[in-house]
Amino acid sequence: MGSRWSGLLRTPLGASAGAAVLALVVLAIIGPAVWGGAAEAIDVDALRDGPSAEHLVGTDGLGRDVLARVLVATRTSLGLALLATAIGVLSGVVLGALPAVLGRRAGRLVVAAVNLAVAFPALLLAIFLAVVFGVGSQGAVLAIGFAIAPPFARLTQTLAASVAGQDYVAAARALGVGRTRLLVRHVLPNIAEPLVVNAALGAGNALLAFAGLSFLGLGVQQPSYDWGSLLGEGLNRIYLNPAAALAPGAAVVLAGLAFTLLGEAAAAAIGLRATASHGRLPRLPALPPAAPPDPSGSVLQVRDLRVAFPRSGAWTVPVSGVSFDVREGEAVGIVGESGSGKSLTALAAAGLLPQGAVRTATALTVAGQEIRDVPDRTLRRVLGTDLAMVFQDPLTSLNPALRIGRQLAEVAEEHLGSSRRAAHERAVERLADVAIPDPRRRARRYPHEFSGGMRQRVMLGMALMAGPRLIIADEPTTALDVTVQQQVLRLLQRAREEHGTALLLISHDLAVVASVCDRVLVMYGGRIVEELPVSTLVAGPAHPYSRALLASVPQMDADRALPLATITGRPPDPGSRPPGCPFQPRCAHATDRCADEVPPLEPHAAGHRVACLHPQVGPVGPAASPSLEATS
Incomplete structure (x- = not known):
């Protein structure tokens, strides 16, 4: 986690947002000590004056310097907003986690209450609660905190539900771990990062909401003041001195923007979109040149393929110097232990590497077309027609929100230009080709209504939709029992015989490879050690x-x-x-x-x-x- 957060400040957005938030914190600490005297000094000769050399944005009704008061108000505005955010986040996390601890009936009541609260706009809820808790700083803090708690509770419930289905949580339950300990030790630590990101976004929203309540007279009361109350005072004479309203308004906008951008940058860092700059990494050492590609009869040609990941200022190279060909109609197997680089080689050949990975090769062609540095639009055409992928886990590869027939038909609509009706008929035909019983009825079902073996057949049918010249199958039979495994292997063999499709089969099962493939590549340590x-x-x-x-x-x-x-x-x-x-x-x-x-x-x-x-x-x-x- 530390490496992902460290990437936050190495991006222009993250560095700028971090510097802005740090400046706000420093200003909140030193503001009253540095400008407190000027903010309280009354100048009877400069009542409601406009900008001048002595008062850059003018004075208020008592002749006090507006800019100094804006700077001093940073502590009150920022402190109260952060306190409200802390109350909202803590309350939301507790409410969101309660259904996992309480019984089923009590948990449903909590979920229903959260859903009802989320239905109300947060600002209207804050105004209502401010009236309930009473006018003043304390009431405004509680009102804003409890107003932003329901969205955090909903987010916590959603994240906790996604984590609760993981195998390690089931294993902890099997060991007899109690609900509370399960929540604290296994669930909350794994959803902390998105909660922190949303807390940063929530701080910006709380700052704006607090300024709004004070502007309406429900927040900070005289003689105290914050940006919202200063904005209300300046707005009363905006036609005489616009700067008096502009200064606190700009402070509210800039501070809210700083926290919002910090949350966005944190989301990018956690999502691994903020990666270390490749310019700071050493150059990858050159590999000895491999044999030049032979365009005759090969549907896939790979030369000097290398996959590298940046890590701690250096390169990690799990695949290095891989070269091979797959000819028309041929079945080639790649075998090796876990971590040998089989799947990365297949993903690199298909252009589907995870973000952050760097792929280099002296040649990488599919059906005679070079795909190393082609635009995404060209690569999508290749992936949809000449090359298809069948992944290990079909349940995670199929969209749970779409019917099976719709997902297959999408391939024909996108790449073959088929009409919706023609694409659906083609999808039904492909389901029949892969031995799905009653394909027309099954095409209207969702992925969860299929067994594991049938889902894998659906994935194979999807791969065959556009008549690809090459299918890359990554461990397609690993999660299947022996009987279903043989059925899938026969379907792959039939696709080769009937459509002339070449096959690149990745597996750790030598028996499977020996029964399907013509040629075998043995990988170890990211290299081909035998062909x-x-x-x-x-x-x-x-x-x-x-x-x-x-x-x-x-x-x-x-x-x-x-x-x-x-x-x-x-x-x-x-x-x-x-x-x-x-x-x-x-x-x-x-x-x-x-x-x-x-x-x-x-x-x-x-x-x-x-x-x-x-x-x-x-x-x-x-x-x-x-x-x-x-x-x-």
């Missing part, structure tokens, strides 16, 4: 890591008396990879040379490349893979 045909993968790969992965797959005919085989150690951290071969710390065949040299991906046999200084030969078994460790 080989599926037949060679089954017969015996050359890289020790590939052999270790294969040996770790349980076999039906394995001796049950023996423990399962695993790979020793852990994959390297992308931010601190060891020099030399990335697999060297875990490899039993490693030598001193492996610790110093990064082996290039070189030809090993026909259609087979390996990045290893000591490639292995022969079938894989427990005895043939000394890098395996027995565990029970």
Whole structure:
């Protein structure tokens, strides 16, 4: 969280808002001591004068300097507004959190009360409460605080409900954690950031509301004064001395704007839109050039692909120097442990990397079109027609507010120019193609009304809507049972056969890859360490890591008396990879040379490349893979 907040002051908006708020705080502290005397000094010879050298914005009815009074009033205006904001935020958080602690019936009553309060405009509610609590500073603080509490309560309820459905909250419930402790330890800390952002926005609104109440005579009373009361006094003679009203009015606007901009900048920082400047980071080191792209027969060509993230003034490079091709109608699998860079490679190839990531490549083409630095409009055309994605979790990939048929039809309307009726009919046909029973009726259902396997079929049907030449499937069968997994794999195979679609399949399941793909890319430490045909993968790969992965797959005919085989150690951290071969710390065949040299991906046999200084030969078994460790 600290790194995200530190990005707040590194943006022009955040720095300007922070400086303005800091100036207000400093002014509130020193204002009465520096200008207090001038603000109270009565000059009977300058009653209601206009601007002059002695009084820059004029004087009031007693001859007191208006500008000095505006500066002194900063403490009262700012202090009371912040106090009202604190009351509103605290009350709102308590009200919003109560339904999670109280029983169902009492919780519903609290929610109903909050919904009723939110229905009233906040300013009208503040005026009403100011009359109830009594005219004066105390009543105005309570009125504004309780008026802004309902929106905070609604926000807290919404955020708490979204967090309450997370697995870690369910795990805490399973451990017997009580409601109050669950709320304090597991829910509130995870919704604190958006609440802080809205508190900053609320402070600006409270400042404006407080000035409004004082302007109406419901807030600060004589002999005390704040910006709102000064504005009311100046407005009575605005035609004689406009500056007397302009000064407190400008103070209210500028202070409210400072807090509002601070909240907006904080929202940008928390949303990761405010990132560190890339100009302060060192240049990424150059990679050795890869083979030039061959335009013949390839639907996807990747050369020297690298994905980097800025972190703590340096670069973290989870994917480095990846080059491969996917030919027309071919199925290529990418395998490797979690963190090896499989999914990032796929997202980079599709131009769907998260914000903040930097993608570089010497060539990146889809269906012969270069997509490295194309406009978003061009990239959208490529994603909608030539390339389609199928993600691991279809429930989060489908819009829960739209019917299934509408979501599929949108693809045809956007990219094929189909009419609404024609697009819907095409969506029904695609649902039938992926074996959705009663597709016309199912097209009117929402995603939550489908099972996990059917949702994944819907995602595949959506991918096929515009007849793509390449489908990138990122772990499409991970969350499915074996039976549904086979159905999805058959649908992928049928899409290849009937539509000639190429497939890039990302998976950690070697059995799935072996049953679908023609060729396999093995990734480790953000690099391709072996590229080989599926037949060679089954017969015996050359890289020790590939052999270790294969040996770790349980076999039906394995001796049950023996423990399962695993790979020793852990994959390297992308931010601190060891020099030399990335697999060297875990490899039993490693030598001193492996610790110093990064082996290039070189030809090993026909259609087979390996990045290893000591490639292995022969079938894989427990005895043939000394890098395996027995565990029970």
